Structures are given as C-alpha cells and as structure tokens.
Amino acid sequence: MNNIMLDLETLATTSDAVVVSIGAVAFDPTTGVLGERFYVELQDLEYQQSLGRKISANTVRWWLDQGPIVQRALADTPMEHVDRVDMRTALERFARYIERNGDREALIWGNGADFDNMILGSLYQSAGYKAPWSYGRNRCYRTLKALGIARGVIPPNRAGVHHNALDDAVHQTEHLTTILACLGPR
Numbered sequence: 559m560n561n562i563m564l565d566l567e568t569l570a571t572t573s574d575a576v577v578v579s580i581g582a583v584a585f586d587p588t589t590g591v592l593g594e595r596f597y598v599e600l601q602d603l604e605y606q607q608s609l610g611r612k613i614s615a616n617t618v619r620w621w622l623d624q625g626p627i628v629q630r631a632l633a634d635t636p637m638e639h640v641d642r643v644d645m646r647t648a649l650e651r652f653a654r655y656i657e658r659n660g661d662r663e664a665l666i667w668g669n670g671a672d673f674d675n676m677i678l679g680s681l682y683q684s685a686g687y688k689a690p691w692s693y694g695r696n697r698c699y700r701t702l703k704a705l706g707i708a709r710g711v712i713p714p715n716r717a718g719v720h721h722n723a724l725d726d727a728v729h730q731t732e733h734l735t736t737i738l739a740c741l742g743p744r
C-alpha cells in the first residue's frame with residue numbers, strides 16, 4: 559500500500575502551527591482496504607513554540623469547545639495506551655512509517671494538501687529534517703470531497719472520535735474510497 563491518509567490536530571491553522579497529534583492510515587484506493595495505522599501525540603509543544611511555531615487564540619477557543627476525549631490529546635496526561643513522544647521522535651517514526659508504506663512511491667493525502675501536508679512538511683523543516691516525501695506526492699482529499707458532494711455521493715457512516723487524528727484519517731479514507739468508487743473503474 560502506498561497511499562497514506564494524513565490528519566493532524568494543531569494549535570493554529572497556518573503552516574507554522576504547533577502540532578498536537580499526527581494520525582495516518584495506509585490504504586488501497588481501489589479496494590478501500592486499510593493497512594497500517596499511525597498515531598502519536600507530541601509532548602514538547604513549548605519546544606515547538608521556541609522554534610517559532612504558532613498557537614492561535616481562535617484555535618485554542620476551538621479546542622475549548624471540544625469534548626474531553628479530544629482534549630486529552632492536549633492535556634498534560636495522555637489517555638492510556640497513547641504514544642506521547644517528543645517532536646523529533648514523532649517525525650522519525652512517521653518517516654519510518656512512510657518507508658514501510660510505499661517509501662518513495664508513497665502518496666500523502668491531506669484535508670487539504672495545503673493543510674496537513676504543508677504543516678507536517680514545515681514541522682520537518684523546524685526540526686532540521688528533510689520531509690520524507692516530495693511535493694509531487696501530495697494528494698488533496700478536500701478536492702475529492704467537494705467533487706463527491708457535487709455528484710451527490712453519500713459519505714459512509716462516521717465511526718470513532720471526531721477530531722482524533724487517527725479516527726479522522728480512517729473516516730476520510732473511507733469517504734475518499736467511496737468517492738473514487740463512484741467516479742468509476744480505474
């Protein structure tokens with residue numbers, strides 16, 4: 559599998575946002591079969607700020623409107639069985655994850671490609687790392703979602719926690735493969 563749906567939870571909506579969590583799932587766009595999942599929370603948010611990354615007041619307000627399960631990604635103590643790691647460990651793990659799921663052929667989907675993909679690429683830059691995929695591999699779920707709405711494609715039922723980065727990635731993948739199926743055979 560070399561398609562990867564990426565979802566981030568962040569503390570701003572600009573490309574230099576502080577990143578709270580990284581979720582992803584590998585998938586086969588033809589069959590909709592899901593592969594390896596990825597989820598980490600980042601513990602060193604202040605460190606990201608010290609590198610110049612941003613927290614927006616409006617986004618903090620948005621977090622305050624979310625339920626307690628979503629907010630645990632930001633709380634001092636993570637939920638049980640959740641990996642909470644420092645920024646560089648998270649980025650190294652995600653790079654290994656891409657290597658295992660398509661490596662240089664990996665296509666990275668974001669909602670949109672100018673949001674999740676840009677922010678994560680920028681986080682690699684902040685860490686002094688090269689992003690493990692090139693811009694030519696960016697794919698935009700937001701564009702396909704709009705196309706699906708325009709064609710009356712009914713999204714699949716939503717499972718999991720809204721705004722949990724992994725649950726969002728899984729839902730977005732299920733929605734995307736539904737839309738691709740409606741667009742006809744490849």
Ligand SMILES: [Mg+2]
Pocket residue numbers: 565566567721722723726
């Ligand atoms: Mg999300």
